[in-house]
Amino acid sequence: xxxxxxxxxxxxxxxxxxxxxxxxxxxxxxxxxxxxxxxxxxxxxxxxxxxxxxxxxxxxxxxxxxxxxxxxxxxxxxxxxxxxxxxxxxxxxxxxxxxxxxxxxxxxxxxxxxxxxxxxxxxxxxxxxxxxxxxxxxxxxxxxxxxxxxxxxxxxxxxxxxxxxxxxxxxxxxxxxxxxxxxxxxxxxxxxxxxxxxxxxxxxxxxxxxxxxxxxxxxxxxxxxxxxxxxxxxxxxxxxxxxxxxxxxxxxxxxxxxxxxxxxxxxxxxxxxxxxxxxxxxxxxxxxxxxxxxxxxxxxxxxxxxxxxxxxxxxxxxxxxxxxxxxxxxxxxxxxxxxxxxxxxxxxxxxxxxxxxxxxxx
Amino acid sequence: xxxxxxxxxxxxxxxxxxxxxxxxxxxxxxxxxxxxxxxxxxxxxxxxxxxxxxxxxxxxxxxxxxxxxxxxxxxxxxxxxxxxxxxxxxxxxxxxxxxxxxxxxxxxxxxxxxxxxxxxxxxxxxxxxxxxxxxxxxxxxxxxxxxxxxxxxxxxxxxxxxxxxxxxxxxxxxxxxxxxxxxxxxxxxxxxxxxxxxxxxxxxxxxxxxxxxxxxxxxxxxxxxxxxxxxxxxxxxxxxxxxxxxxxxxxxxxxxxxxxxxxxxxxxxxxxxxxxxxxxxxxxxxxxxxxxxxxxxxxxxxxxxxxxxxxxxxxxxxxxxxxxxxxxxxxxxxxxxxxxxxxxxxxxxxxxxxxxxxxxxx
DNA sequence: CTGAAAGCGCTTACAG
DNA sequence: CTGAAAGCGCTTACAG
Numbered sequence: 001x002x003x004x005x006x007x008x009x010x011x012x013x014x015x016x017x018x019x020x021x022x023x024x025x026x027x028x029x030x031x032x033x034x035x036x037x038x039x040x041x042x043x044x045x046x047x048x049x050x051x052x053x054x055x056x057x058x059x060x061x062x063x064x065x066x067x068x069x070x071x072x073x074x075x076x077x078x079x080x081x082x083x084x085x086x087x088x089x090x091x092x093x094x095x096x097x098x099x100x101x102x103x104x105x106x107x108x109x110x111x112x113x114x115x116x117x118x119x120x121x122x123x124x125x126x127x128x129x130x131x132x133x134x135x136x137x138x139x140x141x142x143x144x145x146x147x148x149x150x151x152x153x154x155x156x157x158x159x160x161x162x163x164x165x166x167x168x169x170x171x172x173x174x175x176x177x178x179x180x181x182x183x184x185x186x187x188x189x190x191x192x193x194x195x196x197x198x199x200x201x202x203x204x205x206x207x208x209x210x211x212x213x214x215x216x217x218x219x220x221x222x223x224x225x226x227x228x229x230x231x232x233x234x235x236x237x238x239x240x241x242x243x244x245x246x247x248x249x250x251x252x253x254x255x256x257x258x259x260x261x262x263x264x265x266x267x268x269x270x271x272x273x274x275x276x277x278x279x280x281x282x283x284x285x286x287x288x289x290x291x292x293x294x295x296x297x298x299x300x301x302x303x304x305x306x307x308x309x310x311x312x313x314x315x316x317x318x319x320x321x322x323x324x325x326x327x328x329x330x331x332x333x334x335x336x337x338x339x340x341x342x343x344x345x346x347x348x349x350x351x352x353x354x355x356x357x358x359x360x361x362x
Numbered sequence: 363x364x365x366x367x368x369x370x371x372x373x374x375x376x377x378x379x380x381x382x383x384x385x386x387x388x389x390x391x392x393x394x395x396x397x398x399x400x401x402x403x404x405x406x407x408x409x410x411x412x413x414x415x416x417x418x419x420x421x422x423x424x425x426x427x428x429x430x431x432x433x434x435x436x437x438x439x440x441x442x443x444x445x446x447x448x449x450x451x452x453x454x455x456x457x458x459x460x461x462x463x464x465x466x467x468x469x470x471x472x473x474x475x476x477x478x479x480x481x482x483x484x485x486x487x488x489x490x491x492x493x494x495x496x497x498x499x500x501x502x503x504x505x506x507x508x509x510x511x512x513x514x515x516x517x518x519x520x521x522x523x524x525x526x527x528x529x530x531x532x533x534x535x536x537x538x539x540x541x542x543x544x545x546x547x548x549x550x551x552x553x554x555x556x557x558x559x560x561x562x563x564x565x566x567x568x569x570x571x572x573x574x575x576x577x578x579x580x581x582x583x584x585x586x587x588x589x590x591x592x593x594x595x596x597x598x599x600x601x602x603x604x605x606x607x608x609x610x611x612x613x614x615x616x617x618x619x620x621x622x623x624x625x626x627x628x629x630x631x632x633x634x635x636x637x638x639x640x641x642x643x644x645x646x647x648x649x650x651x652x653x654x655x656x657x658x659x660x661x662x663x664x665x666x667x668x669x670x671x672x673x674x675x676x677x678x679x680x681x682x683x684x685x686x687x688x689x690x691x692x693x694x695x696x697x698x699x700x701x702x703x704x705x706x707x708x709x710x711x712x713x714x715x716x717x718x719x720x721x722x723x724x
Numbered sequence: 725c726t727g728a729a730a731g732c733g734c735t736t737a738c739a740g
Numbered sequence: 741c742t743g744a745a746a747g748c749g750c751t752t753a754c755a756g
Contacts, residue, residue, distance in 0.1 A: 035727085066491065735746100
């Protein structure tokens with residue numbers, strides 16, 4: 001009675017994979033009820049007798065039945081699956097975000113289909129197509145690009161989607177983002193307060209909303225603190241580590257190098273640290289360094305890195321909440337999370353910085 | 363002709379999500395061919411005329427058709443989806459592994475359904491059930507537990523599965539693991555060569571194969587180098603950061619504390635670093651430190667951490683290769699990847715360590 | 725509370 | 741090369 005042999009068309013080639021798939025039909029037969037009744041028991045429909053429930057449960061147990069989610073969702077159009085597309089899993093921030101989203105989704109009975117765009121629009125679009133084809137119930141997206149690719153399909157098809165961390169201009173979807181203004185303003189004020197007047201900035205790409213927002217916030221903060229504005233102090237990176245290193249090299253080779261540097265995300269900050277080490281510039285002594293994103297590793301560096309912190313747990317949880325509301329037909333408001341400066345040793349430059357490392361190179 | 367209104371049973375409640383789902387029927391109608399022909403064109407079946415191909419392609423484009431993967435796999439029993447279940451996404455090693463697996467899978471046209479066990483067997487089993495229900499074509503698993511849970515279902519159902527990084531005793535599945543013996547032997551010899559005789563070890567859990575393997579390798583290396591064996595020098599952690607910190611505290615409070623410490627994975631090493639900082643013990647001077655796993659952050663610490671390195675890219679790629687072979691009905695051999703010591707400043711203790719930090723505490 | 729039957733969107737022999 | 745039809749494993753009104 002177990003493993004009822006299916007009319008298996010395979011020519012007995014031994015290559016008989018998955019013969020052992022037990023279906024709801026097998027369960028129904030074993031329990032002595034109809035398929036409909038078995039289905040009702042399985043889906044928790046109250047219109048079932050205690051007797052059926054017991055017999056079906058026993059059969060499920062005995063046959064080790066796992067309902068075919070494909071078939072189920074083909075009828076019910078719900079897959080209980082959420083697609084999460086991040087920009088770069090190896091970026092600790094997104095790994096933490098993936099974890100937060102996954103835990104929050106799990107609580108609501110959803111599994112996460114994780115995609116990794118590698119900060120590239122073509123890979124994002126490829127995954128987006130996969131997610132659409134897999135008929136995920138909704139998508140949480142840290143977007144790439146200008147919204148002229150597959151993102152349009154998402155909207156057209158009415159697939160519940162929310163943006164996380166980033167947004168796309170002209171695409172009106174609920175989002176969870178960080179208000180970078182407050183944290184960056186604090187950071188610049190903190191540095192200016194110590195006498196720094198030349199604060200370098202390693203910016204993210206201006207094609208990405210967080211890259212733009214943080215850059216705007218930096219410019220604003222420079223102006224607010226009446227610091228001289230010098231375009232040479234800004235290096236445009238790509239949110240990845242190598243560009244952080246490149247940025248440091250360029251900035252430190254300036255005729256008038258900065259005495260403090262702000263990096264717009266954690267991989268670039270890591271790259272900056274590596275290059276500062278290589279160039280023999282002592283962080284917290286020769287140069288102050290502050291990073292956007294709070295990663296546990298930053299606290300382990302010596303000196304520990306000052307960071308602009310925002311809660312990745314809150315972000316992940318909020319994104320799931322928002323998406324669930326959209327799936328339920330709601331139109332939730334976007335959420336903006338706060339950012340906050342955490343001062344550590346890397347930006348505590350006791351000696352007047354101008355005199356320590358501001359020495360002209362020629 | 364676009365969006366042909368489906369016989370939509372929704373009571374016009376406005377809650378008409380996904381009306382706009384276009385099916386292969388719509389495509390066939392728009393292209394003026396039968397559903398069968400449309401299907402053949404879509405799946406690249408050569409038995410199609412150039413004319414049909416063109417008309418179908420045009421219809422697909424115009425209607426923005428995305429085939430329903432659920433329905434497709436219901437017939438073909440292939441989902442083109444691989445489940446990857448890692449122990450902890452926030453662990454940089456596994457994030458890197460996820461990335462490597464995902465890239466390798468993408469090359470073969472597979473999407474990855476990523477699960478995160480959080481180093482817990484119950485969460486692993488829950489995800490495993492989801493993956494089975496989703497009918498993934500195969501599973502790449504960094505396993506938890508003793509193999510008496512859902513893993514048995516995997517075997518019974520013949521679902522193609524390979525182990526990665528870890529294995530489970532008594533479960534015979536192809537695997538990709540690291541040979542820890544060589545790297546750990548090198549590390550201990552390197553430390554012993556500098557005069558260290560008391561080498562502490564922060565072990566992983568003995569319920570996990572990598573925890574056991576590395577511990578065995580450590581014991582072996584201690585014996586090989588004719589170092590005194592002292593059980594007090596071993597602290598058993600759980601592969602997570604907090605236990606690395608706890609381990610350092612315990613070991614440094616010994617009457618005869620170690621002058622060198624080896625941590626069995628990167629999160630525990632990070633925890634160890636944090637605690638050494640807090641206790642004012644200078645890495646590379648007061649104490650030597652070596653970590654298993656090569657994470658980019660380790661190179662950024664000052665002093666940079668010596669590590670036992672193994673290639674996570676190779677591991678991810680090999681796991682996908684193996685799984686693909688299993689899916690194709692093969693029975694591939696397991697793969698064991700090498701490990702190698704990389705010496706950096708954290709384990710270069712020029713002064714005779716015994717005299718520097720081996721001073722008795724009482 | 726239960727069974728028989730239709731149907732979700734595809735694929736795939738089967739004839740032609 | 742193509743169409744008509746069966747069927748993958750479920751769910752869900754419809755009667756009873």
